Amino acid sequence: MTRRTFRYVPFSIVQDATAEPEYEARCVAGDEFECGAESGVQHDPAEVEEWQRRHTQETRHTRYRRNFADYAVMQPPDGVPLGLEPARVARVHVS
Structure with missing residues (x-):
């Protein structure tokens, strides 16, 4: 029989x-x-x-689709070692 223990660590994004x-x-x-x-x-x-303003002045177009992209990291709470995973499973074998 295998028993699993799930540990939750409240990481911030x-x-x-x-x-x-x-x-x-x-x-x-x-x-x-x-x-x-x-x-x-x-x-x-x-x-x-500024590009949108110039384009509107030149063309009279007023509708734009804007995109934003960034990178995110999972940050552990203070006091938790950096190497700890957000969700970690420890398997315990029971005889």
Whole structure:
């Protein structure tokens, strides 16, 4: 017989400070077809917003799909060793 013990550790999910988030926008204005113009990936949301302003001035398009991406890490609570997994199974064999 095998008995399993589940240990729960309340990890937090936090933004990875070692990787920059990414922002981008795509113009989705148009009656039959989307414009499709894109800002490209930026590391500052202000750059994407400025691209949107310029594109609207040039085209009068006012509808955009915005995307945000980042990396996240699982962070253990204070006092818990870093090597501990969020969910760990210990198998105990009983005779």
